[in-house]
Amino acid sequence: MARIIFGLIGTAIGILITVQSENMLKAFGRVPSAEKYLGFEGGSRLFYKLLGILIATIAILYMTGLLQSMVVGFFGPLFRISPQS
Numbered sequence: 001m002a003r004i005i006f007g008l009i010g011t012a013i014g015i016l017i018t019v020q021s022e023n024m025l026k027a028f029g030r031v032p033s034a035e036k037y038l039g040f041e042g043g044s045r046l047f048y049k050l051l052g053i054l055i056a057t058i059a060i061l062y063m064t065g066l067l068q069s070m071v072v073g074f075f076g077p078l079f080r081i082s083p084q085s
Contacts, residue, residue, distance in 0.1 A: 007063020014056025021048040 017024060025044050034047035061067035072081055 003065070004063055007059050010059025010062065011056045014052045014054070014059060016052070017055060018049050018052030021045045021052070024048040 022045065025048060030044040031047050034043040035041070037043065038046045058067065061070065075081070
């Protein structure tokens with residue numbers, strides 16, 4: 001039950017960051033590396049949108065239980081962890 005609640009909260013936060021990227025820019029300012037690598041004068045807005053999408057995606061994966069499967073599938077062979085069936 002807690003997984004669903006945290007997943008919904010994380011998804012809502014990610015959506016809000018994505019939709020309100022202009023307000024995020026006003027509140028937290030420009031990100032210099034984003035301005036340099038993501039585009040001229042629009043890189044920070046794109047960064048906040050990508051950050052929101054990433055947060056929402058990770059929250060949905062956590063809520064559905066797929067995040068743990070992905071992490072174990074990726075790092076499991078390094079630590080000899082077998083995926084649970």
